[in-house]
Amino acid sequence: MENLTGETSSCKHANFSVESDVELPPWQTTYNSRRLKIGWRGRAVTALSQGPYRAYLYPVFTPAGVAATCEGPTDHPHHQSITIGTDHLHCSVPLPPLSFAPGRQEEATYNCWMNETYLGRAPSRIIATSVDSRELSADHLRIVQSLEWRGPSEWGAPEGRLVAGETRTIDIYPGEVANIYDIRSQLAPTQWDLKLGPTIHAYFTIRMADGLRPADGATLIDSLGRCGASQIRGQDADWVDYSGKVAHGQHAGLAVLPHPSAGRPPRHVSDWGSMSINPFLVAG
Numbered sequence: 001m002e003n004l005t006g007e008t009s010s011c012k013h014a015n016f017s018v019e020s021d022v023e024l025p026p027w028q029t030t031y032n033s034r035r036l037k038i039g040w041r042g043r044a045v046t047a048l049s050q051g052p053y054r055a056y057l058y059p060v061f062t063p064a065g066v067a068a069t070c071e072g073p074t075d076h077p078h079h080q081s082i083t084i085g086t087d088h089l090h091c092s093v094p095l096p097p098l099s100f101a102p103g104r105q106e107e108a109t110y111n112c113w114m115n116e117t118y119l120g121r122a123p124s125r126i127i128a129t130s131v132d133s134r135e136l137s138a139d140h141l142r143i144v145q146s147l148e149w150r151g152p153s154e155w156g157a158p159e160g161r162l163v164a165g166e167t168r169t170i171d172i173y174p175g176e177v178a179n180i181y182d183i184r185s186q187l188a189p190t191q192w193d194l195k196l197g198p199t200i201h202a203y204f205t206i207r208m209a210d211g212l213r214p215a216d217g218a219t220l221i222d223s224l225g226r227c228g229a230s231q232i233r234g235q236d237a238d239w240v241d242y243s244g245k246v247a248h249g250q251h252a253g254l255a256v257l258p259h260p261s262a263g264r265p266p267r268h269v270s271d272w273g274s275m276s277i278n279p280f281l282v283a284g
Contacts (some may be wrong), residue, residue, distance in 0.1 A: 011133055068253075069212060088199040125149075128168075131143060138203060139174055142171050146164060167188075170184075199280060203276070208254060221241055240255065240267060262277075262279065266282070
């Protein structure tokens with residue numbers, strides 16, 4: 001077990017490695033985020049990153065070693081590569097017995113999305129507390145993260161109210177043609193009832209690297225042949241793909257396929273390189 005919020009230790013499997021940058025020399029560590037770097041047969045694949053506000057997957061490499069996602073673009077710094085969250089997390093809290101309305105519920109709304117206060121909601125945090133890695137085959141690593149969704153510091157809860165717990169399972173399948181990242185998120189309340197959405201800002205979000213954005217000349221297409229954000233946004237499709245010329249003249253692509261068990265959640269895509277898979281767009 002490895003704790004992303006404190007000291008971590010490296011783990012060597014037969015084919016995979018999980019290496020903490022806390023243990024690396026200072027000139028090799030990363031600024032402002034802690035990472036568990038995942039490699040396969042000596043090749044960098046991705047890293048589990050923990051920033052001040054959220055846990056996310058970055059960098060996300062192609063088999064050729066090209067980073068396909070962006071960690072913190074200047075226009076939307078909360079779009080950190082591949083991440084999970086929402087700006088509308090509603091928590092029903094019973095009013096105390098000595099309040100003006102004992103026995104009634106009060107709704108607290110949390111922002112587990114932005115780095116700043118957004119529409120009156122202070123930024124909350126999604127913090128990975130533990131990580132377990134298991135090599136299931138020569139080309140299959142399973143990562144299971146436990147995460148805490150905490151509200152902002154407030155009276156009576158200086159560390160933030162623990163609103164929800166998440167189990168995030170990441171199955172990684174490196175290959176010679178494509179690296180596959182299968183991500184599942186299970187969110188559960190702690191001691192209060194929760195409701196998510198409706199909101200455009202949720203749940204599973206990816207921010208493409210420069211070169212993979214249609215605004216840079218990249219191609220955005222879905223399984224039905226529709227092109228561009230205006231045609232794809234909000235539509236059903238088996239997959240959506242961004243592809244284009246990236247650093248050093250190389251070509252790369254990133255395709256997103258919802259798991260069949262998720263049905264067909266709405267997609268929000270943009271020509272500036274963001275895509276969300278969001279089952280909470282129209283209903284809580």
